[in-house]
Amino acid sequence: MANPSLRVDVHHITRVEGHGNIVVDVQNGQLKQCDLEIVETPRFFEAMLKGRPYAEASHISSRICGICAVGHATASLRATEKALGVEPSEQTVLLRKLNFHGEILDSHILHAYMLVAPDALGVGSVIPLAKTAPDVVLRALRMKKLAGDLCAAICGRHTHPIAMTVGGFSHYPTTAVLQALRDRLVAVRADVDATIELFQKLKLPAFERDTEYIALHKDDEYCFIDGRIVSTDGGDWPIEKYREVTNEFLVPHSTAKRTKNQRPSYMVGALARFNVNYAQLHPKAKEAARALNLSPKCVNPYLNTVAQVVEIVHCVEDSIELADRLLKTGVTWRSPVQPPRLTGEGVGACEVPRGTLFHNYVIQDGWISGANCIIPTGQNLQNIELDMRALVPTILDKNQQEITLALEMLVRAYDPCISCSTHMLNVRFE
């Protein structure tokens, strides 16, 4: 064996959101330590939400994450609406879905092109690619701009959304704006095809480890908002029972809490959604999956990025259909639905870019008295660590640099959002 003893110590993994370290210690061929340390500062969002007016919750909690700000706001609004008995209108539901697709597209394009592709192309960031492959970089920027513009038209800006409120929206896009976005979504199909071609060519490591995959599910659509919790190991829970699925626990080397369900760990995110909800994908997304050689159930975590590419296809196609529906009926300027009561408890759940997100609030007389948020990256951490433990013994014949890169690429494949995940814990509701 080339590396009977090995020490990998990656301080602050790059091209991920937030601060994490990889520590691997192999002595005489035995794996002594293999940790993904989360060293982000604790952020205490649950404590900060406590004692605030309910209407502020979505604005405060969107600040958990700059990348999934719309996702946090959506989960937050759903938790509040369920607590206070608010039923959003069909128009609100459609606009929220379209807005949500904008965020999934923005985040997936950022991850696939700017965070993952540089590894496969042997460079340290997207910046040198601007010289060597300007068409690729310009395409990524063009697609990302469309995604951001889609969110901006509906909620003011992607980071951090403004017009999303309990019971609806405080601002609406005009028909002309919506039509222009629809036309750009149709035009972006060429870029989406080019993205599929790019990822057909990129070589990602062949590593497999079966695990439990969990995602929100609806029978009649590829679910991003609401739905039920479904596992590839069997099992189907209403979102109100999220604690039975997540079973949070703490480890000393991580400010983010971990989770497990029916196995020692589970995975959430694009690959988990693909495995759970393949049947509900848009036909064009299924076609893309075939072209990318991805089929359920896929157990190679590196292919999470490929599943994101499949979701890019789905979100572009579904956005065109949503825009068509909104254009057909016309968007009318409506005041948000007012809550019929100001006391209650509710759970909101969404499939944000990195996986299943839960917000749970208790509201009393309009003030939040208890809050709990469970973030996708927190749910993935234990699974990443178990992947690392399975991977390291199989690559000990490689040199230290190659092993380090393989581990960094593995962590990056999960698209971790570390600053999001570092504030969770077993919150007692008082």
Place this chain on the structure above:
Amino acid sequence: MGARPKVAFFEFTSCEGCQLTVVDSLQTHPELLDAVEIVRFREAMSEKGDDYLVAFVEGSIARQSDEAALKKIREQAALVVALGTCAHLGGINAIRNRQELQSVRQYVYGDKADWYETYPARPISAVVPIDAVIPGCPIDRDEFVSVVTALLQGRTPVLPDSPVCVECKLKENVCVYLRGMTCLGPVTRAGCDAICPTYGDGCEGCRGLIPQPNLASMKQVLAEHGMSADQVTAKTTMFLSYQMMELEAAKNG
């Protein structure tokens, strides 16, 4: 400044949304990459350069062990720029400064609270002197570009001293007070093009107070529009907790 000054990005307690906004600004201003050399940007690149002239720092300082890292950045950089409200004013992180620290820790981490180091959140200027600020939660893309332009030209960037109301009137928005909502526009520093009122929501004060804000009058207006004392306190402490606590401390001598 010489050709292509080296710049670096750092972050402490934050959502990294301001750095994401920097990435977004490249969509419309790709020429920025020709004007500067980015030597460190952990969120987007693997290289970690330690030689830089300008440091953009996002996030609040919320634990002792981050102070040394910030001081090292200050020693290296000729210019330190606070990027966004967390770095500028403590931002949303300072909401918890109004609560008792130990109860905040226990609420989130239970009996494991002592595993994780923390203290009240502060702006970076509470730890080191800074040279410029780009306010906002998140920063405004165009303002980022104009501040960078000013710095590259050796000018001190100038922030508007007028309130958000001025920009809101120029946009011909209907005042959100007339739509039954409340707004901190009268006491909040302009420069965001009144984006929140434009999208139908009242200003939350993320860019910080204007010089000499008439807070007594602001609170009276909020009360006249139906807010209870607790609601007024909530409204003025979402982004402004740190500034309000400083003002209260100064008043109480």
